[in-house]
Structure formats: C-alpha cells, structure tokens
Amino acid sequence: MDFLEQSVLPQSSHHMVLLKYLLMLAFILYIPYISILFGSLSYSLFFKRKADKTGLKLYKKFSKELIDMITFNKGAAFALGVVPLLSSVFAYAQLLHLSGLNVPVYLLISLLFLIAALFLIYTYKYTFHLKDIFEHSSRLYRDKYAEEEKESGSTDEELKEELAYYHLKTGSMHKRSALYGLIFLLVSVYLFIGSVQLAADTSRWSEGSNLFGVLFSWSALTYFLQFIAAAFAVTSAVILYRFFRPNAGLEGYEEDYREYIKSFALRSGLISTIALPAFVVMAIISKPVTSLSFSVFGITVVVLALLLLASSLFYVMLKESSVKFSSSVIYLFLLLFAFIVIKDQLAFYTSTKKQTALLAANYGEYEKKLKEQFGISSAPINGADIFNGRCIACHSFDKKIVGPPYNQIMPKYEGKKDQLVKYIMNPVKVDPEYPAMPNQGLKPNEAEAAAEYLLNTYKKEK
C-alpha cells in the first residue's frame, strides 16, 4: 500500500510518544463500542432465532430493540468505530515504519470489513422495521379491504402479490444481512486483534509479516476469546440498564418475559464476567517476555480485582433479581477496557523499544539531511575537507593552476574574513590574467569554514 508508506513522515521520539497516546485514546473509544456492537448483534440474533423457533412475538420484539439500541445513532458508529480504527491505521504506519510489517494494511482491511459489517447491521435494522410494516399492512389489507372486495366482487390481486413478494424479499435480506453482518464483524475484530498482537510481539516480526502470522497465534486467539467474553459481559450490563431501569421501556412486555430476559442478561453477564479472568491471565501468559514489565503486571492485578468486583455485583443482582448495580457495572467495564488497553499498549511500547530507537535514529538522519539542505548544521564543518574537496582542483598555495596561487591572493584578505566569505559565495571577475572563478555553490557555513581554513593556513605557511 503505497499511500500508507507515503503517509509516513519521520517523527522525533517526542512525536512518537504523542502518537502512542493517541493510539491508546483511539482504542479506549473503539474497544467498548465494538464490544457492545458485537454483543447486541449476537444477542439480537439469538432472540430472533428463539422467536422463529417458538413463534413468540415478544422475543422478536426484544431482538429488534436490541439492534435498535446499538444503532441509535450513525454518528456514533462513525466516531467510535470507523474513525478510531482509521487513526490506528495511520498511527501504526508511523510506529512500525521500516519494520517491514504489514500491520497497517491488515488494519485497513479490518476497517473495510467493519464498514461492510456496519452497512449490513443497518440493513438488518431497517429490514426488521420494514418486515413489521409489511406484516402490519398485510393484516390491514386483510381486515379492511376483504370486506369491500367481497362486496364489489373484484380483488386487487396485483397489490396482494406485490406485497407478498416484497415481504418475502425483505425477509431473506433481513436474515442474510444479520448473519453476514455478524461474520464480517467477527472477521474485522479478529484481524484487528491479530494485527495488534503481531505488532506487540517483536519475536514474531521476522516470520509474521504475512497474513498467516496475523491469524494464527496464541495471543490472537486468547485475546479474541477475551474480547467475546468481555463483549457479552458489558452488553448484558447495558441491556439491564437500558431495559430494566424504572420505567425504561419493557412496559408492553408480559411479566414472564421481563423476568426471562432479565435473568438471561444477569446470567450471561455473570458467566462471562467469571470466565474473563481466565482469559486475562492467559493473555498475559501468551505475551512475549520482552513485552512484560512491572507496570503491565500491576495493571493486570487491578484488572483482575475489578473483574472480581464486577462478577460480585452481577451475582448480588442475580440473587436479588434486581438491576440496581447495572450502571455501576457499565462504568466498571469502561474502566476495565481502559485498563486493558493501557496494559497492552504499555506492553507494546516495552517490546518495541528497539523499533522506537531505530525510528529515532532514522529521524536523526532525516533531520540532518533536512538541515544540510538548508545549510544549517549542528555538526562542525571542516574547512580542510572543503578545501581538499572543492578548491584543490584549481588552487594551490604556491603554484598557479587554473586559479591564482593563494600566497598571491591571500595578503589582501588578511583580517578580512567577511570579504573572503563574500567572494567565495559569489565570485566576481578580478584579475584579467585569469578566467572568472565559477561559483562553487557553497552554503554560508561552508564558505566560512573554507575562508577560515585559508586564512589560518596562509598565516602558517608564509
């Protein structure tokens, strides 16, 4: 991907620190959003299948509300899903520059899958509503016009057929968009996790620059499981909060279903929160030793403690069949996601210290070239080198070559370095016995060094 390479500008190590913070921020927005998106979509599909099996309308209604819950705002999908992922593409392109890793490209592919998944999820949502409208209008049609048709003796077959046809179409589009949406979302998430894990594991850099290395690694797998458990846990808390707060929306539901859905969310929340610590520990074990540090361990302990707290809260709620801690659990999970991101990014920085040093050196080179280009230099310029490289072809101290010997011309410049520099920078015709001296294209600091060298050497030699 050329344009990704072109987007890379050598960065100073200070800028790289800034980039790393931005990356952290992007993930802190992206991961909770994508978790709740995945969780709601899965639960929505689960309840839809249940509705198809049992024919119970209430499951279907809940399935629809779940998908409406996460698609409340397209701006959110853009700001919390697309933009952070796109930023991480560019951040990684900078941070992994010269490493030969294709991570930014895989992240870009992950982004394309995410966009496709979002498109399908929105189709799923709209076809849900469309299907309802079709069903409703068919019913209306039956009830209202059947009478009239009987009286008039003519039926509007065309309209009936059209209704049936589009109803069917919408139905199959609905089914497919949900399933493919889920698959695309999973592919996007897996690619994202695999890429981020590969970037953090320098020991796999040499072999891992192909897609295989991204997809098949222990750490990618454990992080994927961690993601799924966390997604179910946080989505359960969101469901409890969204639907079971006092007067929050499930009014039309029968008491049995309310209880069923509540205990479903409490149970799956509790189970996934209990499963999570195992994945968090596995994730630490699957990390390369080079990425571990005291702070990574410290944050892991905090994460485990927060998980313990979250599972106790779920447990208490399940026991009391209440939802009183649901908002606390949501905050806990947002905190947990932030800690997990910080922990993993710290591990990434620890293991890529060498890469950072390499880029800093590259930046040093770049900076030097840039300065040279404008004649600004921090390194001392050697007048002797310039003389030997640029002047010796036409000048010597005591012999006439193309230009006059220096012992002839230097007397008039003694103590007038500025004038000498001015001449060297911009030679003018002086002596009719000689041709004009061509401009040597020296930068001010170089001309100055050459002038100094000439004056000193002349002093010594005379």
Ligand code: HEC
């Ligand atoms: C292509 C040959 C050539 C090169 C290379 C060259 N010079 Fe000259 N230089 C001349 C000639 C010819 C003159 C005499 C010009 C005149 O009298 O108009 C001259 C004259 C000079 C003079 C005397 C000017 C005066 O006031 O009489 C100085 C000083 C000088 N060169 C310095 C340098 C320095 C320093 C360099 C290297 C950075 C350099 N030259 C490289 C050909 C050259």
